[in-house]
Amino acid sequence: MSASQVAQHILEFMGRDGAPYINEENAEIRHTGKCTNNVVEQPVEVGPHSFGDIAGFKHVFIKDAVSGRRERVVDLLCWLKSRPRNHGGLIFLDVVDSTGSVQVIVSGEAAGQPSVLKNLIAESSLEVSGTLSKRKSQVEIIATRVQVVQRATRRMNPSVRASDTSILASKNVDKLLSMRHIYLRNPILLILNELRSHTLYVVRCWFKKHRFNDFSAPLITPSLLYEPTSAIHLANLNKNRPLYLSQCAGFYLEAGAHAHERVYNLGPSFRNESRTNRHLMEYWHIKAELCSGKMDDIIILVELFLRDISHATVHHRARVQSMLGAEEHQLHCPFKRIRYSQAVQKLQENNFKIKFGDNISKLHEEWLTKDNGDAPLWITHKPIGLEPFPYSLDPDNDELTMTADLIAPYGFGEICGVAEKSFAMETLDRRLGEMGKLDQFDMYDWVRDMRNFGMVPHTAFGMGFERLLRWLCGTHHVRDVIPFPRIFGREPIP
Numbered sequence: 001m002s003a004s005q006v007a008q009h010i011l012e013f014m015g016r017d018g019a020p021y022i023n024e025e026n027a028e029i030r031h032t033g034k035c036t037n038n039v040v041e042q043p044v045e046v047g048p049h050s051f052g053d054i055a056g057f058k059h060v061f062i063k064d065a066v067s068g069r070r071e072r073v074v075d076l077l078c079w080l081k082s083r084p085r086n087h088g089g090l091i092f093l094d095v096v097d098s099t100g101s102v103q104v105i106v107s108g109e110a111a112g113q114p115s116v117l118k119n120l121i122a123e124s125s126l127e128v129s130g131t132l133s134k135r136k137s138q139v140e141i142i143a144t145r146v147q148v149v150q151r152a153t154r155r156m157n158p159s160v161r162a163s164d165t166s167i168l169a170s171k172n173v174d175k176l177l178s179m180r181h182i183y184l185r186n187p188i189l190l191i192l193n194e195l196r197s198h199t200l201y202v203v204r205c206w207f208k209k210h211r212f213n214d215f216s217a218p219l220i221t222p223s224l225l226y227e228p229t230s231a232i233h234l235a236n237l238n239k240n241r242p243l244y245l246s247q248c249a250g251f252y253l254e255a256g257a258h259a260h261e262r263v264y265n266l267g268p269s270f271r272n273e274s275r276t277n278r279h280l281m282e283y284w285h286i287k288a289e290l291c292s293g294k295m296d297d298i299i300i301l302v303e304l305f306l307r308d309i310s311h312a313t314v315h316h317r318a319r320v321q322s323m324l325g326a327e328e329h330q331l332h333c334p335f336k337r338i339r340y341s342q343a344v345q346k347l348q349e350n351n352f353k354i355k356f357g358d359n360i361s362k363l364h365e366e367w368l369t370k371d372n373g374d375a376p377l378w379i380t381h382k383p384i385g386l387e388p389f390p391y392s393l394d395p396d397n398d399e400l401t402m403t404a405d406l407i408a409p410y411g412f413g414e415i416c417g418v419a420e421k422s423f424a425m426e427t428l429d430r431r432l433g434e435m436g437k438l439d440q441f442d443m444y445d446w447v448r449d450m451r452n453f454g455m456v457p458h459t460a461f462g463m464g465f466e467r468l469l470r471w472l473c474g475t476h477h478v479r480d481v482i483p484f485p486r487i488f489g490r491e492p493i494p
Helices: 003-014 027-032 062-066 114-118 170-178 187-209 250-260 295-312 314-324 340-349 362-371 425-434 441-452 465-473
Strands: 073-080 085-087 090-097 100-106 125-135 138-150 232-234 243-245 262-270 282-290 336-339 377-380 397-401 403-408 413-421 458-464
Touching: 062 073, 062 090, 062 100, 062 138, 073 138, 090 114, 090 125, 100 125, 114 138, 187 262, 187 295, 187 314, 187 465, 250 262, 250 282, 250 441, 250 458, 282 465, 295 314, 295 377, 295 403, 295 413, 295 458, 295 465, 314 465, 336 340, 340 362, 340 377, 362 377, 362 403, 362 413, 413 465, 425 441, 458 465
Parallel strands: 100 138, 336 377
Antiparallel strands: 073 090, 073 125, 085 090, 090 100, 125 138, 232 243, 262 282, 282 458, 377 403, 403 413, 413 458
8 A cells, every 4th residue: 555545544534623524434443443444453442522522521601501591500600709798598600700700609418618708808719500591681690519729828919800990000010010911811901911812813814814834933043033132131141143033023924935935923022221112122923925926015915914904803893992991093095105214304494303314203203193184004115224134215305215014093103114125236246245143154144145045025023913903992001911021121020
């Protein structure tokens, strides 16, 4: 039997999903373990056909239970939201899980040891069995059994389950960060992380739909895109050359694009940058690179990407915005474009102290987007002194780069950067020389070497994932949309 015939035989027996497949020919094999050609000698056990069939896992959640038919018997694994209440011989428990909350009414034998239940504190874990009931439009569970899984032994202030947005206030920041492993259960952080999860899925689906290859770039690298002052150095790994945590996957996507033509990476980047409400020391980066296109093309691509991601996350965002009291802002593409030189001139005319070659500050961004009708704004053709070396120069003015930044209104700031990339060795070497990096062969030799193997014009965009989430849902700080924030100047605990 050939290798291909063996593979086909396995596929026919196992089925496309890897589960044993039953048909008339192999039914006898499964029951008896016998086969005329002696391929199978032992019986094949018939197991669960899906995740939902695995009895040991939790499959009924509070959201499912309260939306089901009344008088239904349910079993829940849950946590105590607050101290039990005792009224007229009944114990009232407010319990929660990842999907919602419900009141449990316990009486008589169901309480087991009433004194134990009465003395529980918030976050104690329980197994509850009972019947769904409805009283005054409120769904409840009339318990038949309550089992304490694990008693909580510490109280938290503010309450872990507090749903008021004041829990995100500056006075609570240190507590929420140092006890993040517990406050992840908070309903606001929980729903923000659910939005994060859904948006990650939507982003990956978008790239897959448009034939981008998911390209895994390394996090440990000898090559820096930005200045060493913002790099996180790794000690004791290599004595011959310095190594760093990746500031950006761009160099590796450039290599990947010349293999797959369209690639993207969605993973962590690391920069030891300023401490503001839009900066993290460790953040997730949406990076994409294509072997084709001009700056106009990549700008249009980003606008389509944002339009589609916004549309696909609208229902999840609505829940978050409702909790935060944030407004939904519709995206109307295309976004207006303005050259960097025009932006500087506008700012100067309105009494801002800025000169050509200066960075456009947060204050400048807020004014420019307000002047644009509180709409997103592209700032294009930035000077060479403001951009890293791998980007193409403006053919009409080699002091400008073929780059653009997308600025979101209402203080959300820079969301995305796009660029045409340098593909000729002489252009790259000129830029390396201008930035004093041409002699750093250990760092950039392989980046230069790609230009020896038929590199073509290519375009790229980069977008901070937490910045995108912050803008889409309207939260104040990027630390709110990542499970364990790593912030400049703060010890990473936990």
